[in-house]
Amino acid sequence: MKMNWLADELASIKDKGLYRRLSTIESAQTPRIIKDGRELILLSSNNYLGLTTHPKVKKAALEAIENYGTGAGGSRLTTGNTELYNSLEERIAKFKGAEDALVFSTGYMANTGTISSLMKNGDLILSDELNHASIIDGCRMSRAEVMVYPHKDVSSIETALRKSKHLGKLIVTDGIFSMDGDIAALQEIVELAKKYDAMVMVDDAHATGVLGKHCGGTSDYFNVNVDINMGTLSKALASMGGYVAGSSELIDYLRNRARPFIYSTALPPPAVAAAKAAIDIIEIENPAKKLWQNIAIYKKGLAGMGFTVKSETQIIPLMTGETGNTIKAASELERLGVFAQGIRPPTVPEGKGRIRTSLMATHTELDIKEALSAISIIKEKYRL
Ligand SMILES: Cc1ncc(COP(=O)(O)O)c(C=O)c1O
The missing domain is CATH 3.40.640.10 (Type I PLP-dependent aspartate aminotransferase-like (Major domain))
Structure with a gap:
């Protein structure tokens, strides 16, 4: 009785599309991870220099x-x-x-x-x-x-x-x-x-x-x-x-x-x-040197697709807007082989949802190329 309100609150969070689930990774924080048994490019980690496995x-x-x-x-x-x-x-x-x-x-x-x-x-x-x-x-x-x-x-x-x-x-x-x-x-x-x-x-x-x-x-x-x-x-x-x-x-x-x-x-x-x-x-x-090279390659690829990249660093958001669009775009990106977190309110303001992508020093050019090609597929469909 005392805690009946919890179910109502959870239902309301779900109604707004703001329910959060834990994603489970089955490997270390490397540029390619295993999630749900599939290999994915990790494009959202804060392990920016790749040192967790050094x-x-x-x-x-x-x-x-x-x-x-x-x-x-x-x-x-x-x-x-x-x-x-x-x-x-x-x-x-x-x-x-x-x-x-x-x-x-x-x-x-x-x-x-x-x-x-x-x-x-x-x-x-x-x-x-x-x-x-x-x-x-x-x-x-x-x-x-x-x-x-x-x-x-x-x-x-x-x-x-x-x-x-x-x-x-x-x-x-x-x-x-x-x-x-x-x-x-x-x-x-x-x-x-x-x-x-x-x-x-x-x-x-x-x-x-x-x-x-x-x-x-x-x-x-x-x-x-x-x-x-x-x-x-x-x-x-x-x-x-x-x-x-x-x-x-x-x-x-x-x-x-x-x-x-x-x-x-x-x-x-x-x-x-x-x-x-x-x-x-x-x-x-000096692993940051490689990180900055990767940032330049990635940004150039995004600019070539028509993105306006305002970020000055390794954190590069792809703006998705409304919550529903954010969830769909992030899950399609994952289906295409790239794991990057969709970010919704209250972490960001209403209407400013995004896929928060970030680079690592240990990404290879191939990782970045494949990630960009997946992003190009979701760009038009989800108005990124
Ligand atoms: C800007 C900023 N400050 C502080 C923190 C908190 O750091 P920690 O994860 O070590 O608790 C974070 C982590 O997400 C962050 O992004």
């Missing part, structure tokens, strides 16, 4: 299991900390050019924990309308006033900062936007923050390992400093977890105040070791 990353994870076991056994502040975690944090700080870094169990927790512990009642957060859900949730948890500004609209940030009488001010933005693949206007944001004494936080979930001269992310790309450099270990870094890099004082504060860090078990040792090995590979082997 021999050195797998070896590091296996050695960590040998040395430390499979689980951490406690939170970092209790019994869960080992030299492995300290060395990953040192490695991240160096990679990001920061004084220190702190690792959380997920990127989601890094965002919610950081924003909610830094910002409080009486403060102002300025957040891009296309920021990731974990930023939105961190803002909600903070009790600060939140102003959501139109996508990349720096003039509305300035208007809000000029009027603001708040104690603390934070501008927070994705580095690479996760559903559109464009890059934040970070240079302008940093200048405004200086002028109006605000902090800047960048979520480099999709930019770490990919963007910038040293693959250090958006601040590396624009050669600017930000106060709070957040990212995940779960995408190009081939593992699991989130991090924040910044001043020693910031990291010390988060270690003492960020509840998702304090009250959750540390990451399993193999995940920590894998991320550290991935950073080494990024610096030594």
Whole structure:
């Protein structure tokens, strides 16, 4: 009786075409996967550099299991900390050019924990309308006033900062936007923050390992400093977890105040070791070079078919519009041998459904050619 409403709610989600099912892959996150017994080209993975199956990353994870076991056994502040975690944090700080870094169990927790512990009642957060859900949730948890500004609209940030009488001010933005693949206007944001004494936080979930001269992310790309450099270990870094890099004082504060860090078990040792090995590979082997070559080949192919590609990066959405059209186009693409996720509300606004395609450094030219030929088939039929 008490839970009858669940069935009604589920029926309503289904009516709107917004019901979500888990897709199950029967292989590793490689450019060709096995799903429902069929080989498909994977064109939607966040394993951008293909490092989840890199021999050195797998070896590091296996050695960590040998040395430390499979689980951490406690939170970092209790019994869960080992030299492995300290060395990953040192490695991240160096990679990001920061004084220190702190690792959380997920990127989601890094965002919610950081924003909610830094910002409080009486403060102002300025957040891009296309920021990731974990930023939105961190803002909600903070009790600060939140102003959501139109996508990349720096003039509305300035208007809000000029009027603001708040104690603390934070501008927070994705580095690479996760559903559109464009890059934040970070240079302008940093200048405004200086002028109006605000902090800047960048979520480099999709930019770490990919963007910038040293693959250090958006601040590396624009050669600017930000106060709070957040990212995940779960995408190009081939593992699991989130991090924040910044001043020693910031990291010390988060270690003492960020509840998702304090009250959750540390990451399993193999995940920590894998991320550290991935950073080494990024610096030594530069796999991002191949990723950018693949992006250029793919974009050229799409442009040749008449697509207007606005994305600046490895995330390239093919706009499908309404929910019904999105579902049909994505499932036909899968029937044609390409697996890429159809994205519907609430992840994207109503009417802005899309197939979110993304490139990997390990895609071959043949993978990309075959994917493009499948896309050309669905393009006309579903008005892409
Ligand atoms: C922009 C952005 N921030 C944060 C996250 C959360 O990271 P994680 O998957 O490590 O929790 C994601 C992941 O989907 C993301 O796309």
